[in-house]
Amino acid sequence: MKRIFFSDLHLEDSGSEVFRGFVSMVRHEARIVDEIYILGDLVEMWVGDDDTSQAAEQIVSVLREASADAAVFVVHGNRDFLLGDHFCERTGATLLDDPFILDDNILLSHGDLFCTDDQAYQDVRKLLRSDAWQQDLMKKSLTERQQLGKQMRTQSMQSNANKSTQIMDVNAAAIAEAMRATGATTLIHGHTHRPGDYTKRGADSYRRIVLGDWQDCGWLCRQTDNELSLECFSLTHYAAFEAATG
Numbered sequence: 001m002k003r004i005f006f007s008d009l010h011l012e013d014s015g016s017e018v019f020r021g022f023v024s025m026v027r028h029e030a031r032i033v034d035e036i037y038i039l040g041d042l043v044e045m046w047v048g049d050d051d052t053s054q055a056a057e058q059i060v061s062v063l064r065e066a067s068a069d070a071a072v073f074v075v076h077g078n079r080d081f082l083l084g085d086h087f088c089e090r091t092g093a094t095l096l097d098d099p100f101i102l103d104d105n106i107l108l109s110h111g112d113l114f115c116t117d118d119q120a121y122q123d124v125r126k127l128l129r130s131d132a133w134q135q136d137l138m139k140k141s142l143t144e145r146q147q148l149g150k151q152m153r154t155q156s157m158q159s160n161a162n163k164s165t166q167i168m169d170v171n172a173a174a175i176a177e178a179m180r181a182t183g184a185t186t187l188i189h190g191h192t193h194r195p196g197d198y199t200k201r202g203a204d205s206y207r208r209i210v211l212g213d214w215q216d217c218g219w220l221c222r223q224t225d226n227e228l229s230l231e232c233f234s235l236t237h238y239a240a241f242e243a244a245t246g
Helices: 019-028 054-067 085-091 119-128 131-137 141-161 170-182 239-245
Strands: 001-006 033-038 071-075 094-096 099-104 106-108 185-188 196-200 206-210 218-224 229-233
Touching: 001 119, 019 054, 019 218, 019 239, 054 071, 054 085, 106 170, 119 131, 170 206, 185 218, 206 229
Parallel strands: 001 033, 033 071, 071 094, 106 185, 185 206
Antiparallel strands: 001 218, 099 106, 196 206, 218 229
């Protein structure tokens, strides 16, 4: 079994180096892996599956192409929780619950649900994920939703600027509880932008692989059979493969 896991690309400008790196990476990896897992925040902002912007259409096209060769799975992040059924129909991707247990021992999550020290964030998260709030939002026009999304993003940045880095990290007790409840021995998540491969030792030991956000480089976790490894690569790394294959 060959899989890759990645998150926190925050795609926005289809002409950016990060966007080009994403396209090249997915096209190449889809040919050599069995499954692709996107663990949230694929985009900077997703306000509905009716988005027909150039960036949105290119994302749909790339994932549809990839899903012809590999199974594609998506977990909602805090930027793209409005990805829905129409997106999945167009791309061939499958939405997964957060958290999601894989192979009975790997727990997948975007990661924000474990940031329980930030109660204000958890309250907002609960509201934004509610059916009532989302149904009300989707009654608005796409333009109205885009404007609201920008306002919410600005407010979030201002709020985070006044928070300690510790409060925005995952809570160890929340993770330990989830690992015990699911019987998982490995957790793969993103969100915190603190990439690393960590081992918690003791009675409740587990491995935690944290995916990085795509800025100066790209990040993914690669699974080959029972082996997992965290990789950091140049955003132009896959361009040569794409050029060679046309």
